[in-house]
Amino acid sequence: MNAPPRQPPLPLEQAQARLIALAPRLPIDHRATAEALGHYLAAPLVATRTQPATALSAMDGYALRSADLPGPWTVVGESAAGHPFAGTIAPGQAVRISTGAAMPAGADCVLLQEDCARDGAALALTGTPPQPPSRHIRPAGMDFAAQDPLLPTGTRLGAAQIALAIAAGHGHVPVCRRLRLAVIDSGDELASAGHALQSHQIPASNGPMLAAMAAALPVDVQRIGPVPDRLDALAAALDSAREADIVVTSGGASVGDHDLVRPALEAVGARIDFWRVAIKPGKPLLVGQRSAEGRAAPQVILGLPGNPASAYVTAHLFMLPLLRAALGAAQPLPSPLHMPLAQPMPAGGGRTEFLRGHWDGVSVTLDPLQDSGAIAPIARANCLVQREAGAAMQPEGSKVPIYLLEFGGFA
Numbered sequence: 001m002n003a004p005p006r007q008p009p010l011p012l013e014q015a016q017a018r019l020i021a022l023a024p025r026l027p028i029d030h031r032a033t034a035e036a037l038g039h040y041l042a043a044p045l046v047a048t049r050t051q052p053a054t055a056l057s058a059m060d061g062y063a064l065r066s067a068d069l070p071g072p073w074t075v076v077g078e079s080a081a082g083h084p085f086a087g088t089i090a091p092g093q094a095v096r097i098s099t100g101a102a103m104p105a106g107a108d109c110v111l112l113q114e115d116c117a118r119d120g121a122a123l124a125l126t127g128t129p130p131q132p133p134s135r136h137i138r139p140a141g142m143d144f145a146a147q148d149p150l151l152p153t154g155t156r157l158g159a160a161q162i163a164l165a166i167a168a169g170h171g172h173v174p175v176c177r178r179l180r181l182a183v184i185d186s187g188d189e190l191a192s193a194g195h196a197l198q199s200h201q202i203p204a205s206n207g208p209m210l211a212a213m214a215a216a217l218p219v220d221v222q223r224i225g226p227v228p229d230r231l232d233a234l235a236a237a238l239d240s241a242r243e244a245d246i247v248v249t250s251g252g253a254s255v256g257d258h259d260l261v262r263p264a265l266e267a268v269g270a271r272i273d274f275w276r277v278a279i280k281p282g283k284p285l286l287v288g289q290r291s292a293e294g295r296a297a298p299q300v301i302l303g304l305p306g307n308p309a310s311a312y313v314t315a316h317l318f319m320l321p322l323l324r325a326a327l328g329a330a331q332p333l334p335s336p337l338h339m340p341l342a343q344p345m346p347a348g349g350g351r352t353e354f355l356r357g358h359w360d361g362v363s364v365t366l367d368p369l370q371d372s373g374a375i376a377p378i379a380r381a382n383c384l385v386q387r388e389a390g391a392a393m394q395p396e397g398s399k400v401p402i403y404l405l406e407f408g409g410f411a
Contacts, residue, residue: 007275007276008276008278009276009277009278009351010274010276010277010278011277011278011352012277012278012279012317015274015277015285015287015318016317016318016321016333018273018274018287019287019300019302019318019321019322020321020322020325020332020333022273022289022298022300022322023300023322023325023326023332024245024246024296024297024298024299024300024326025296025297025326026177026179026245026326026327026328027176027177027296028042028174028175028176028177029174029175029176029177029178030172030173030174030175031172031173031175032171032172033162033165033166033170033171033172033173034162034166036157036162036165036173036175037157037158037159037162038156038157038158038216038217038218039156039157039173039175039176039218039327040154040155040157040175040176040324040327040328040329040330041151041152041153041154041155041157041173041174041175041328042153042174042175042176042328043153043174044149044150044151044152044153045149045150045151045152045155045164045165045168045170045173046147046148046149046168047144047145047146047148047150047168047169048146048168048169048170049146049168049169050140050141050144050145050146051141051142051143051144051145051167051168052138052140052141052142052143053140054102054103054140055102055103055137055138055139055140056100056101056102056103056137056138057079057097057098057099057100057101057102057103057110057137057138058099058110058136058137058138059099059110059112059113059136060097060098060099060112060113061097061110061111061112061113061115061116061136062075062094062095062096062097062110062111062113062116062123063079063085063089063094063095063097063103063104063107063109063110064089064093064094064095064107064109064111065089065091065093065106065107065108065109066108066109066129066133067091068091068092069109069125069129069133070125070129071123071124071125072092072122072123072124072125073092073093073094073122073123073124074092074093074094074121074122074123075093075094075095075096075118075121075122075123076089076090076093076094076095076121077095077096077104078095078096078097078098079095079096079097079098079101079102079103079104080097080098080101081098081099081100081101082101083101084101084102084104085097085102085104087104087105088104088105088106089104089105089106089107090106094123095107097110103137108133108134108137109130109133109134109137110130110135110136110137111125111127111129111130112127112130112136114127115127115128115129143167144168150164150165150168151164151165152330153328153330154328154329154330154331155330157173157175175218175327175328176218176326176328178218178219178220179217179218179219179220179245179246179323179326179327180219180220180222180243180244180245180246181214181219181220181221181222181244181245181246181247181248181323182221182224182240182241182244182246182247182248183207183210183211183221183222183223183224183225183247183248183249183250184207184224184225184227184234184237184238184241184247184248184249184250185204185206185207185210185225185226185227185249185250185306186225186226186227186228186229186233186237186249186250186251186260186261186306187204187226187227187228187251187306188228188229189201189202190202190203190204190225190226190251191203191204191226192204193205193208204225204226205308205375206250206251206304206308206311207223207224207225207226207250208223209308209311209312209315210248210250210304210311210315210319211223213315213316213319213320213406214319214320214323216406217320217323217324217327219323219327222241222244224237224240224241225237229260230260231260231263231264231267234260234261234264235264235267235268237264238264238265238268238270238290238301239268242292242299244299245297245300245326246299246300246301246302246322246323246326247299247300247301247302248301248302248303248315248319249261249301249302249303249304250304250305250306250311251304251305251306261286261303262275262286262303265286265288265290265301265303268290269290269291270288270289270290270299270301271288271289271290272286272288273287273288273289274286274287275287277314278350278351278352278389279313279314279317279351279352279353279354280349280351280352280353280354280372281305281309281310281313281314281354281372282304282305282310282313282314282317282354283305283351284303284305285302285303285304285305285314285318286301286302286303287300287301287302287303288300288301288303289301300322300326302318302319302322304318304319305372307372307373308372308373308374308375308378309356309370309371309372309373309374309375309377309378310372312378313354313384316334316384316403316405317334317354320334321333321334334403335403336386336401336402336403337402337403337404338399338400338401338402339359339363339364339399339400339402340362340363340396340397340398340399340400341363341364341366341394341395341396341397341398341399341400342360342362342363342364342365342396343365343366343396344393344394344395344396345366345387345393345394345398345400346393347390347392347393348387348388348389348390348391348392349389349390350389350390351389352386352387352388352389353386353387353389354384354385354386354387354403355367355370355385355387356370356377356378356380356381356384356385357381357382357383357384357385358380358381358382358383359382359402359404363397364383364385364400364402366385367380367381381405382404382405383402383403383404383405384402384405385401385402386400386401386402386403387400
C-alpha cells in the first residue's frame with residue numbers, strides 16, 4: 001500500500017470552514033415544542049399572539065381609577081388570575097386584585113394592599129399612591145405582540161426558548177430531524193469496557209467519550225467497535241454505518257502501517273476531501289464524503305486521531321461544530337473567551353496548540369501534563385487554552401483565548 005501524497009497541513013480556520021461547508025442538510029421536522037430541547041430553529045420564530053393579551057396587575061392590591069385619588073373608595077368585586085372582574089369600574093369604586101389578574105375595565109391604577117386600609121366595602125389610602133399611577137400594571141403586549149419576531153433561524157432551543165415559543169402560541173416548531181451519527185473506534189490494542197485486559201491492551205474509551213460529547217445535541221448515536229486494524233474489518237464497519245448522516249472514526253487516521261482508515265474509506269467508495277490540520281494535538285485529522293443511492297446528501301466522514309487527548313480536542317473543534325452545522329445552528333463554531341493566565345505560558349511551537357487547562361472564574365491554570373495520550377488531564381480540564389504557532393512566552397496575567405468545555409473537570 002502506497003502512502004498518500006504529502007501536502008501541507010491546513011490551517012485550523014480553513015479546515016473548520018471546509019468541514020462546515022460539507023455539513024449535510026437534514027430534513028425539516030415540525031416537532032412538539034415541549035419536546036424540542038436542544039434542537040435549532042429551522043425558521044424564525046414569530047409570535048402568533050400578544051403577551052400579555054390584556055393589561056395585568058403586577059402586585060396584590062386594589063384596582064381603581066387614578067382620577068379618584070386620594071379616595072376613599074367602595075370595593076365592588078374582585079379580579080383574580082384566571083377570573084377577571086366582569087364589570088366596569090365607576091367613579092369612586094375599587095376592585096380587589098391579585099398578581100397576574102386582568103385589570104378591570106376603567107381602572108388605570110393599582111394600590112398596594114399595604115398602602116390601604118379596608119373596613120368591609122370601605123377602602124381608604126394610608127400610604128403613598130404609586131408614581132406614575134400605572135407603576136404596578138403590566139400593559140398588554142409588554143412581553144411581545146402578535147407578529148413580533150422573537151428568535152432567529154439557528155437559535156438553539158433551551159428551557160427559556162421553549163417557554164417563549166409556547167407562550168407565543170407555538171405548539172410545534174420547525175427543526176431539523178434528529179441527526180444519525182455513527183462512532184467507530186479502531187485499534188488492535190483496544191478492548192471493550194469491562195473486559196479483562198492483557199498487558200498489551202487498553203480499554204476502548206474514545207468511542208464512549210465521543211458518544212457522550214454528542215449526547216448534548218439531538219443526535220442518535222450508533223456505536224461500532226472497537227474494530228481491529230484490518231482493512232476488511234474497517235470497511236465492514238463503514239458499510240454497517242451507511243444509514244448514518246455523519247460517521248466519526250477514532251484511530252488509524254495517520255500514515256503508519258496500521259493506520260487503515262484512509263484506505264478503508266477509499267475501499268467503500270468515499271472521497272477524501274482533506275487530511276491533516278496544523279494543530280496540536282490532532283494533526284492527522286481526515287475528512288471525506290460518501291454518496292449513496294437514495295441519499296439526499298453525501299455522508300460526511302470525520303477521522304479523528306486515536307490518542308485520547310487528540311480525539312477530545314479535535315471533537316470539540318471539529319466534530320461538535322459539524323454536528324451543530326448539520327442540525328442548523330446559526331453559529332456552529334465555539335467562541336473563545338479571553339482570560340488571564342495564573343502562570344507563565346511557554347513559547348509555542350510550529351502549530352496552533354490547544355492546551356488542557358482549568359479556569360477558576362478568575363484565571364487559567366495549565367495542566368502540568370499535556371501529553372496527547374493522557375486521559376486524566378482532559379478529565380480535570382474545563383477549558384482549552386489556545387496558543388498560536390510561534391507564540392512568544394506569555395507572562396502570568398496575560399490574557400489568552402480559552403474555550404470552555406461542555407463537560408468540565410473538577411470545577
